[in-house]
Amino acid sequence: MNKKVAFYTLGCKLNFSETSTIARSFEGEGFDRVDFSEKADIYVINTCSVTENADKRFKTIVKQAQKSNSDAFVAAVGCYAQLKPEQLAAVDGVDLVLGATEKFKITDYLNDLTKNDRGEVHSCEIEDADFYVGSYAIGDRTRAFLKVQDGCDYKCTYCTIPLARGISRSDTLQNVLQNATEIAAKNIKEIVLTGVNIGDYGKGEFGNKKHEHTFLDLVKALDEIEGIHRLRISSIEPNLLKNETIDFVSKSNSFVPHFHIPLQSGSDAILKLMRRRYLSNLYVDRVSQIRRAMPHACIGVDVIVGFPGETDEHFLETYHFLNELDISYLHVFTYSERDNTLAAEMEDVVPKNIRNKRSKMLRGLSVKKRRAFYESQIGSVRTVLFEGENKSGYIHGFTENYVKVKAPWNPELINQLHKVELTRIDEDGLVRFKFVPEKVLA
Structure with missing residues (x-):
């Protein structure tokens, strides 16, 4: 019988794309891929280090693997594995830790799947x-x-x-x-x-x-x-994000009117402390350019709260900046100290309770922004791509400009594109629609 391998991915879309490539290398070596909740011979955890929570979740995921099979070989790859290889190797149950240059060669390290007393580390200097x-x-x-x-x-x-x-x-x-x-x-x-x-x-x-x-x-x-x-x-x-790109997307065959643009702070003083490569006026210009070319576009924003030195005045500057900006939703990150960064050594540390309070305020603003964006789309005709999951009797999908819609579960809609007219917002904040009399587009 073929040996079984399971994967767990923490973090961003980039990590998910890399997990898939690593998984295909296992399949090429004759392994069968199973779900992480199932019994496997090898568990591979692709780690993230962007937030504090991702670090903490690693131990929980290792325990989950051991619960499924206490004899399984556990390997860690990804960003946290590059930054803190020894720390991961010391976690009970971890057998192998691979850094940035080694993760795509993981199958080369699996000649012997015997459990180790301590994780074996193969990492590199990041310059490599x-x-x-x-x-x-x-x-x-x-x-x-x-x-x-x-x-x-x-x-x-x-x-x-x-x-x-x-x-x-x-x-x-x-x-x-x-x-x-x-x-x-x-x-x-x-x-x-x-x-x-x-x-x-x-x-x-x-x-x-x-x-x-x-x-x-x-x-x-x-x-x-x-x-x-x-x-x-x-x-x-x-x-x-150049004007030429915005203009091209507005006229393109396939690119959708949806942009996600990191801001991080609406205060120029904080942007300078962060060493971002722009100030708030450039951000306003980018949003204005998108709105001119694509008035119906969805614009998402990343923002960090509680950065060292962020006073109440700086935070309110960010809040008002975002409140007045014609954007569609926020991804809010509560600042957390990361080792070996300049920010971790900075003074004027913002207390965690204040960071959390600011984060809650911006998440509330995001709900308001998304609602206003959805309301602006009611009555418009859009194209929905329907997804494959049955969630409590409903099927969901997204319009080209990232409005999330729902309808009673119908498996025939899965992976289909349909023209719809957006009609109303449901109690859960998702949008209802009616089909425009037209056959499936694809």
Whole structure:
């Protein structure tokens, strides 16, 4: 019988795309993939270090694996494995820890699956992570996460990603297009572009610093791929989101009117402490440019609260800035100290209870913003891509501009695109609709 392997992914879409690539390498070696809740011979945990919670959850996930099979071999890969390999290796039940350059070669380390008294570490100096491994993840039948870029050359004072993933580097355009074509052949309707800093695409193909292609070149080339109905840009820095890209998306065949743009703070003083590469006026300009080109676009925002030095005045500046900005929702992060970052050494630390209070205020604002955006879409005709999960008797889907809709469960709708008219907002905040008299589009 083939040995069984199970995977657990913490963190971002990029991690999910890389887990899928690692999983395919196991399948190529004759392993059978099973769900993480099932009994397996090997459990692979792809870690994240962006928030404090991701660190803490690791031990819980290891215990979950041991509960399913106490004799199973447990391996840790990913960002936390690069940053704190010895710490992970010391967790009871962990047998192998692989750093940034080793994670894609995991099957080379599995000749002997005997349990170890302490985890074996194979990590590298992050400077050695100067090569690129392409990935894509097929999480369900409707969408795929396609990795186009890795690493980051920015030096934001709160962030460990450059320490965990190395320099900014990109896939070749040819390889991205080949992966996109493979995804299209699987009847997947939507591709989400992922990376650490995807607007930096084109830099460092295979570790060099030649700019072979720009992000705009990538977007234009992907728009020509047949069989992909939707392309979505997951997250892009405001200083790298150029007018040309916004204008192209507004007229493109496949790119949807949805942008997720990290802000982090609406206070210029805090942006400078964070060493972000823009100030608030540039952010306003990006939002205005999108609204001019695509009035119905969905715009999501990342924001961090409780950064060292953030006074009540700074926070209120951020709150009012976001309240007045024509955006659609927020992803709110409560600042947490990360080792080996400049921010962790800064003075004027904000007490955790105040961080939590500010976070709660912005999450409330996000609910208000999303509601207002959904209300602005009532009466409009949109295209919905329906998802595959039955949630309490309902099927859900997203419009091209990221309005979440619901309807009574109907398996025939799964992975189908339908024209609908948005009619009302339900008690749970999701949108109801009626079908526009037209056959399935695809």
